[in-house]
Amino acid sequence: MLEATWLSETKMMDTEECKQEFLSYLDVVRQQRPKGIVVDTQNMFFPLSAKLQDWINQTILPPLLNIGVKKTAFVTSNDFFAQLSTKQVMMEMEGLKRMEYFNNKDVARKWVLSAA
Numbered sequence: 352m353l354e355a356t357w358l359s360e361t362k363m364m365d366t367e368e369c370k371q372e373f374l375s376y377l378d379v380v381r382q383q384r385p386k387g388i389v390v391d392t393q394n395m396f397f398p399l400s401a402k403l404q405d406w407i408n409q410t411i412l413p414p415l416l417n418i419g420v421k422k423t424a425f426v427t428s429n430d431f432f433a434q435l436s437t438k439q440v441m442m443e444m445e446g447l448k449r450m451e452y453f454n455n456k457d458v459a460r461k462w463v464l465s466a467a
Contacts (some may be wrong), residue, residue: 352463353385357395364397373411380418387422387463391456422449424459 355376364372380388399407453459 352387352389352460353380353383354389354391354460355379356391357393357397359394359396361395361397366400366403369397369399369403370406373407377411377414380415380420384418385420387424388420389424389426389456389459389463391426391459393426393456422451422463424463425450425452426456426459427452427454 361369451459451462453462
C-alpha cells in the first residue's frame with residue numbers, strides 16, 4: 352500500500368507546482384507499483400481548475416491505470432472547492448478497479464488492505 356498526503360502548504364501552491372507534485376507522485380507509484388493507494392486530501396487547499404483537471408486526466412491518469420492499482424481510497428478534504436475538484440478528476444478514473452471516498456484515514460487504510 353502507498354499513502355500520499357497533501358499538506359496544508361497547498362494554500363501557497365501555484366499550478367506549475369501542483370503539476371510537479373502530480374508528476375512526482377506518478378514517479379513514486381511507478382517505482383513502488385502498489386496494489387492499493389490511500390490519498391489523504393484533508394489538507395488539500397488548492398482547487399484544481401478545469402484546465403488543470405484536463406492536464407491530470409491526460410498526463411497522470413493513463414499511466415496510473417496501467418500500473419495495476421486495484422484499490423484507491425481518498426480521504427476527503429475539508430475544503431469544499433478542493434474536495435469538489437478532486438472528485439471531478441477522480442470521476443475520470445473509470446479504469447480503476449475500486450475507488451472509494453472516506454472521512455477517516457484509518458477506515459480508508461483498512462478498506463484498501465481488505466480482501467477484494
